[in-house]
Amino acid sequence: MSSIRDKVAVIGVGCTKFGELYDMTYEDQVCDAAFQAYADANVDPSEIDAAYVGTYLPHAQGGKAGISLADPLRLYDRPVTRVENFCATGTDAFRNACLAVASGQHDIVLVVGSEKLKDRPGRGIPRIGHQILGKGNTAPGLFALAANRYMHEFKVGRETLAKVAVKNHWNGARNQLAHFQMEITEEQVLKAPMIATPFGLFDCCPTTDGGAAAIVCRADIASRFRDDYVLVKGAALAVATGRPYFDPTFDYVGFRSTQAAAKKAYEQADLSPSDIDFAEVHDCFTWTEISNIEDLGFCEKGKAPGLVEEGRTRVDGDIPINPSGGLKSFGHPIGASGVRMIYECVQQLRGNCGERQVKDAEIGLAHNVGGPGAVSCVVILGQR
Amino acid sequence: MSSIRDKVAVIGVGCTKFGELYDMTYEDQVCDAAFQAYADANVDPSEIDAAYVGTYLPHAQGGKAGISLADPLRLYDRPVTRVENFCATGTDAFRNACLAVASGQHDIVLVVGSEKLKDRPGRGIPRIGHQILGKGNTAPGLFALAANRYMHEFKVGRETLAKVAVKNHWNGARNQLAHFQMEITEEQVLKAPMIATPFGLFDCCPTTDGGAAAIVCRADIASRFRDDYVLVKGAALAVATGRPYFDPTFDYVGFRSTQAAAKKAYEQADLSPSDIDFAEVHDCFTWTEISNIEDLGFCEKGKAPGLVEEGRTRVDGDIPINPSGGLKSFGHPIGASGVRMIYECVQQLRGNCGERQVKDAEIGLAHNVGGPGAVSCVVILGQR
Numbered sequence: 001m002s003s004i005r006d007k008v009a010v011i012g013v014g015c016t017k018f019g020e021l022y023d024m025t026y027e028d029q030v031c032d033a034a035f036q037a038y039a040d041a042n043v044d045p046s047e048i049d050a051a052y053v054g055t056y057l058p059h060a061q062g063g064k065a066g067i068s069l070a071d072p073l074r075l076y077d078r079p080v081t082r083v084e085n086f087c088a089t090g091t092d093a094f095r096n097a098c099l100a101v102a103s104g105q106h107d108i109v110l111v112v113g114s115e116k117l118k119d120r121p122g123r124g125i126p127r128i129g130h131q132i133l134g135k136g137n138t139a140p141g142l143f144a145l146a147a148n149r150y151m152h153e154f155k156v157g158r159e160t161l162a163k164v165a166v167k168n169h170w171n172g173a174r175n176q177l178a179h180f181q182m183e184i185t186e187e188q189v190l191k192a193p194m195i196a197t198p199f200g201l202f203d204c205c206p207t208t209d210g211g212a213a214a215i216v217c218r219a220d221i222a223s224r225f226r227d228d229y230v231l232v233k234g235a236a237l238a239v240a241t242g243r244p245y246f247d248p249t250f251d252y253v254g255f256r257s258t259q260a261a262a263k264k265a266y267e268q269a270d271l272s273p274s275d276i277d278f279a280e281v282h283d284c285f286t287w288t289e290i291s292n293i294e295d296l297g298f299c300e301k302g303k304a305p306g307l308v309e310e311g312r313t314r315v316d317g318d319i320p321i322n323p324s325g326g327l328k329s330f331g332h333p334i335g336a337s338g339v340r341m342i343y344e345c346v347q348q349l350r351g352n353c354g355e356r357q358v359k360d361a362e363i364g365l366a367h368n369v370g371g372p373g374a375v376s377c378v379v380i381l382g383q384r
Numbered sequence: 385m386s387s388i389r390d391k392v393a394v395i396g397v398g399c400t401k402f403g404e405l406y407d408m409t410y411e412d413q414v415c416d417a418a419f420q421a422y423a424d425a426n427v428d429p430s431e432i433d434a435a436y437v438g439t440y441l442p443h444a445q446g447g448k449a450g451i452s453l454a455d456p457l458r459l460y461d462r463p464v465t466r467v468e469n470f471c472a473t474g475t476d477a478f479r480n481a482c483l484a485v486a487s488g489q490h491d492i493v494l495v496v497g498s499e500k501l502k503d504r505p506g507r508g509i510p511r512i513g514h515q516i517l518g519k520g521n522t523a524p525g526l527f528a529l530a531a532n533r534y535m536h537e538f539k540v541g542r543e544t545l546a547k548v549a550v551k552n553h554w555n556g557a558r559n560q561l562a563h564f565q566m567e568i569t570e571e572q573v574l575k576a577p578m579i580a581t582p583f584g585l586f587d588c589c590p591t592t593d594g595g596a597a598a599i600v601c602r603a604d605i606a607s608r609f610r611d612d613y614v615l616v617k618g619a620a621l622a623v624a625t626g627r628p629y630f631d632p633t634f635d636y637v638g639f640r641s642t643q644a645a646a647k648k649a650y651e652q653a654d655l656s657p658s659d660i661d662f663a664e665v666h667d668c669f670t671w672t673e674i675s676n677i678e679d680l681g682f683c684e685k686g687k688a689p690g691l692v693e694e695g696r697t698r699v700d701g702d703i704p705i706n707p708s709g710g711l712k713s714f715g716h717p718i719g720a721s722g723v724r725m726i727y728e729c730v731q732q733l734r735g736n737c738g739e740r741q742v743k744d745a746e747i748g749l750a751h752n753v754g755g756p757g758a759v760s761c762v763v764i765l766g767q768r
Contacts, residue, residue, distance in 0.1 A: 001433065002488035049385065065470040067626030067758045077644040079621035080759075081476055082468045086449040092465055096480060103486035104386035105652075237463035242451030260461040268489075374451045375464075 003268040008098045009222035009229040010381065011215050012041020013343040018179045018210035018331035020118045026055075027072035029114045029211030029336075034073055037110065037213035042225050045073065048215075049106040051080040054093030054113040055335035069112050079106075086370025087284065088237070089113065090212070090338020091377035095235040097216050107218050113339035114211035140196035140204055140285065142245055142372050147198055147287035149252035154302040158198050161286040162189035163308050165202045165328055168283060171315060172325025174356045179208045179331030203286040208331025212339035214346070222384075230346050233363070233380040234268030236261045242374040250373075253302075257376035258295035258369060265378040266297070271363065273297035276380070278319070278348060278358040280341040282369040283326040289313075293321060296367060296378070320358045323348060338377065341366035345381045387652040392482045393606035393613040394765065395599050396425025397727040402563045402594035402715035404502045410439075411456035413498045413595030413720075418457055421494065421597035426609050429457065432599075433490040435464040438477030438497035439719035453496050463490075470754025471668070472621070473497065474596070474722020475761035479619040481600050491602050497724070498595035499717035524580035524588055524669065526629055526756050531582055531671035533636035538686040542582050545670040546573035547692050549586045549712055552667060555699060556709025558740040563592045563715030587670040592715030596723035598730070606768075614730050617747070617764040618652030620645045626758040634757075637686075641760035642679035642753060649762040650681070655747065657681035660764070662703070662732060662742040664725040666753040667710040673697075677705060680751060680762070704742045707732060722761065725750035729765045 014036025016029050024032070030053075038045055053069035066080030085092040090113035097109040137145075150156065166186055172178035184202060192200035222229040238260035244250045266272060273296060281296065283289035293304040298319050307313055313321040324330050324344035327337060345364035347353055366379045398420025400413050408416070414437075422429055437453035450464030469476040474497035481493040521529075534540065550570055556562035568586060576584035606613040622644035628634045650656060657680060665680065667673035677688040682703050691697055697705040708714050708728035711721060729748035731737055750763045 001491050004487060004489050065468060065626070065754060065759060066476075066621075066623045067470075067755070070623040070758075071626050076624050077622050077640070079476075079479070080623045081480060081621070084449060084466045084468060086451075092450075092463075095463070096465060096483075099480075099484050099487040099489055102488060103388060103483040105388050105483055105486065107385050237450075237465070238461050239450045239454040239464045240460050242449070242455050256461070370449060371451070374454075375449060 004098055004102045004235060005233055005268055005270065006231050007102045007219055008216050008232040009219040010232065010342065010346055011217055011222050011225040011229045012037040012043060013346045014040060014213040015177055015340055015343045016211045017177050018208050018333065021209040026114055026116045030069055030072045030112050033211040033213035034110060034112050037215050041215040043108060043215055045075060047108050048075060048110045049108050050078055050100055051075060051110040052093040052097045053080060053082050054089040054339060055082065055115055056084055056086065056089050057115065085375050087334050088338060088368040088370035088375045088377045089335040091366060091368035091379055092237055094214060094339060094342055094379060095237055095377060098232050098235050101216055101218055107221060109216050110213065111339055112211065112213045113336035115333035115335045116209050117207045117333055118209045139372060140199050143285045143288060144196040144199055145245055146252045150287060150291065151198060153253055154305060156305045158190060159186065160305045160308055161198065161203055162186045164283065164286040164289045165189045167314055168322050168326040168328040171323050171356050172329025174354065175325050175330060178325045178329050179206055180329045199285055205284050205327035205332045208333045210331060210333035210336045212336045212343050214339055214342045228350055229384060230349050230381050231384050233271060233382045234265035235379045236264035236268060237375065237377040238264065239375045240373060242371060244373040254291050254295045255369065255373040255376060257373055258292060258367065261376040261378040262296045265380050269380045271380060275363055276365045277361045277363050278323055279321055279365040279367060280324055280344050281321055281367040283322055283328050284332065289321060292367060315356050315358060323353065323356045323358050338368040341368060342379065349381060349383050388482055388486045388619060389617050389652055389654065390615050391486045391603055392600050392616040393603040394616065394726065394730055395601055395606050395609040395613045396421040396427060397730045398424060398597040399561055399724055399727045400595045401561050402592050402717065405593035410498055410500045414453055414456045414496050417595040417597035418494060418496050421599050425599040427492060427599055429459060431492050432459060432494045433492050434462055434484055435459060435494040436477040436481045437464060437466050438473040438723060439466065439499055440468055440470065440473050441499065469759050471718050472722060472752040472754035472759045472761045473719040475725065475750060475752035475763055476621055478598060478723060478726055478763060479621055479761060482616050482619050485600055485602055491605060493600050494597065495723055496595065496597045497720035497722060499719045500593050501591045501717055502593045523756060524583050527669045527672060528580040528583055529629055530636045534671060534675065535582060537637055538689065540689045542574060543570065544689045544692055545582065545587055546570045548667065548670040548673045549573045551698055552706050552710040552712040555707050555740050556713025558738065559709050559714060562709045562713050563590055564713045583669055589668050589711035589716045592717045594715060594717035594720045596720045596727050598723055598726045612734055613768060614733050614765050615768050617655060617766045618649035619763045620648035620652060621759065621761040622648065623759045624757060626755060628757040638675050638679045639753065639757040639760060641757055642676060642751065645760040645762040646680045649764050653764040655764060659747055660749045661745045661747050662707055663705055663749040663751060664708055664728050665705055665751040667706055667712050668716065673705060676751060699740050699742060707737065707740045707742050722752040725752060726763065733765060733767050
């Protein structure tokens with residue numbers, strides 16, 4: 001086995017506004033994100049050798065198979081594959097695009113994630129927020145089981161969770177593409193209606209429409225397209241059981257899939273957690289961000305609440321987490337989220353993020369969870 | 385771009401009995417196929433570096449995401465990706481497994497296709513046979529539009545189509561894994577109830593449960609596992625529009641996606657159609673096999689009916705088509721079919737097929753269509 005480190009470069013990215021996009025179809029989102037990426041990469045669509053589309057919930061006339069990308073973009077006579085891996089769909093589509101380039105078979109590969117959740121109430125919201133995921137539980141309820149165990153184990157209160165939401169909304173308020181561009185207070189988080197104890201409304205990410213795109217190519221030809229291309233240092237995915245909550249080995253305080261994926265990604269990149277300048281992590285709930293920080297190796301298990309309390313995960317902290325606003329504020333259109341994380345990492349590495357710019361950002365990490373906890377994907381990107 | 389030719393080897397394959405598998409779940413099928421492949425490849429499950437699962441119709445508690453393979457096989461802490469590309473799902477999962485190996489990132493990769501269609505009438509049969517695919521039409525109805533145009537254009541009668549069904553049932557009757565292991569007569573085909581003119585019941589492939597698996601690895605380590613490994617010469621996929629029947633450039637006599645995928649696969653393999661000793665092609669309907677023979681370059685457009693009439697596509701002909709029995713007789717559990725084609729090609733290249741063995745089989749081709757006609761994947765396999 002040889003690492004894909006530095007074999008693949010990201011030369012362009014695109015992202016729609018995230019939110020309630022009543023005026024855009026799934027296909028509109030694909031086109032908006034992809035054409036931004038074409039322009040960003042200085043690539044003509046005819047140069048795309050292959051493509052991957054990440055979408056979780058297929059809908060009647062779109063979102064299934066490779067044609068859900070090929071038809072809106074008129075990208076025919078080449079391979080287009082649909083990848084689906086729960087909420088980690090977007091990063092897995094990106095990871096497979098990287099493998100396709102590293103294989104030598106394809107030079108320039110497009111990745112698009114797109115999801116419509118808001119305007120199809122029969123198939124969107126209920127299937128995520130309210131759908132019975134297992135043994136009578138829902139997504140907030142399942143994550144809450146772990147959050148409660150964690151909070152008991154490490155003596156953490158809801159105030160600490162609330163600080164994650166406040167921080168991510170502060171970042172998102174400075175992000176023109178974010179779903180919720182508003183700051184919130186700790187008091188608002190704590191007084192919000194309860195969804196599944198300990199998660200109130202502001203502890204949960206929203207239901208969002210959106211699309212994002214990235215273009216990757218062989219690193220040795222990347223400078224043809226732009227000088228400030230970003231290198232893929234590592235891209236690893238790991239599955240755990242799809243029923244972690246009913247697995248007797250599950251300790252309820254962290255995700256084995258994230259730990260395994262992070263370990264492999266660091267090995268591929270020949271880097272350690274201390275080399276990472278910032279991370280976009282899967283904060284589907286406030287507690288998840290805290291747990292992720294530990295599972296990704298930024299501190300020991302049980303120590304992330306301290307980092308949060310001390311403000312070290314803010315944009316001006318020593319390990320900024322979710323400078324984009326995260327799922328919490330940017331939103332979470334399932335198949336798009338992972339590609340959106342790549343978008344944010346690239347913009348941070350290029351130094352384009354204004355008030356929420358991470359200082360001296362040279363290595364960024366994107367971390368996407370699906371499942372819950374069943375699958376995690378970690379991508380490490382670096383300036384060349 | 386460099387070809388994946390001879391970089392990847394198939395070292396093991398497995399396949400369940402295809403049919404009405406009321407006694408097997410989706411997960412049972414995954415396990416049966418995968419453990420056959422492990423044994424066939426002399427590989428221990430712990431040696432699998434990554435996996436791909438091909439399934440089209442997700443069901444409530446399985447068939448979605450990588451865990452639909454990882455959970456039944458307890459294959460954790462490594463990447464497992466679900467690929468979906470309509471009826472070409474299985475070969476696309478195989479193609480992506482080959483790219484993952486060629487990338488250098490993974491040495492040994494498992495591919496499983498599994499689909500339950502028979503025991504979920506609300507989500508299986510109606511969604512395929514009766515589902516409205518577009519503008520009020522169904523799968524048989526859409527393919528029939530093209531078949532009628534073709535039959536008018538090239539002066540072909542239903543008797544020629546019937547000969548495809550008779551031939552494929554003859555082959556399937558000699559295949560212990562096939563769904564329908566019975567010979568039929570031309571008269572039976574012609575007198576069967578009409579489904580969508582010109583397709584009677586026996587012109588249509590059945591609705592089937594089943595699973596199939598393959599294990600691929602780096603060609604340079606394949607001899608560790610078995611001497612008679614098979615080399616991947618080419619694996620190409622091409623998309624056309626998802627609405628070929630409403631595309632004004634569609635000529636209704638062949639599929640652009642197959643023509644494009646075949647061209648690329650031959651280029652990768654540095655082979656021409658005359659080098660192919662036999663082919664497993666996507667005979668979802670009898671006419672489709674005729675059209676495929678031409679689109680794959682085995683003869684000019686309009687000439688395949690002659691090959692069929694002369695018996696040249698039989699096992700003892702000069703270009704045997706679907707020695708397995710094809711979708712027509714072997715059955716068509718969507719995500720499994722493409723991997724099942726790889727299974728048959730490998731068994732033919734090993735010389736294991738008894739009465740339906742193709743003589744001196746050294747190069748085989750698998751061809752999978754989804755869409756209808758929206759996506760095609762062509763894989764070329766050869767003896768080392």
